[in-house]
Amino acid sequence: MLRDMTTDPATPRRTPAGAAVLREDVTEAIRAAVFEELAAVGYARMSIEGIARRAGVGKTAVYRRWKSKLALVLDLVTAFAANGLPAPETGSLYGDVRALLEVAAHALRHPVASQVIPDLLVEAARHPEISDAIKAALLDGQQGVAAVIVREAVARGELPPTADPDRALDLMVGPLYWRLVVVREEVGEAYLDALAASAAAALRAEAPPSSRPSR
Structure with missing residues (x-):
């Protein structure tokens, strides 16, 4: 039987003649x-x-x-999403929220968020692929971080077991996105301190899910 040279690890792999090497x-x-x-x-x-x-x-x-400008933009948005946000581990709800806001503020100043994402949100209505990529970039990773913050706060007894990670994300990052991306006003350390305190207080006072309107 002839040996399959294409799968032999001892056989060096060659770049096909004429193949383009992408710098x-x-x-x-x-x-x-x-x-x-x-x-x-x-x-x-x-x-x-x-x-x-x-x-x-x-x-x-x-x-x-890239075969098209849509493929190119989707690749960039997906790469931006892959960077993700690190889950803070400060040991307190306020500290975790404040750390998340610091990182999120830095991310929202990036050209992808401050200049590119608002325009792509308009295009997302016509291109489902863009909508899915933006959702991954703006929501999925942050939802995971919010879930970690809430879970740890519940374990420490700082939040009730009914605390909702999705609502937590709205309270923590929503105002920041509005201020930096929509209104386009810079935020300082005092604003982030106050927002973290307000978000933490709102989460502690969160009502059970049965008493909240459906989303």
Whole structure:
């Protein structure tokens, strides 16, 4: 029987003749150009030509990596989501909320959130793929962090067992998103201190689920 050379670990793998080798520095230049183009003209007016021009490359360099501007943007939003938010471990509810707000404020100042995401939210109504990617970037990771904060606070006796992680996330990050992304006003340390205290107090006073209106 003939040995299958393609699966033999002792056989060195060759790059097929004529195959394009994608340079990482070019890929990163294109990604940076996408952020700039989105911030400057928005998703609807963004073009592969404009991205290539900003990156200083030809259009073929972009198309070798992504088949369309939608695929490109989804890749970037997904990569942004993959970074995630670390779950704080300060030992107190206020400390955990305050730490989360500090990290979230930094993330919301990123071009993806402050300039790109609002525009993509409009496009999400027409492109389900964008909607799913934005949900992953803005919600899924933060929901996990909020669940950890609530679980630890319940274990310490700082919150009742009925505390709702989704409501906690609304109380903690919602005002921050409104201030930084919608109103576009900068926040200082005093604002984050006060918001953390208010969110922690609201969570402690949370009513049982049966008495809350359905969402």
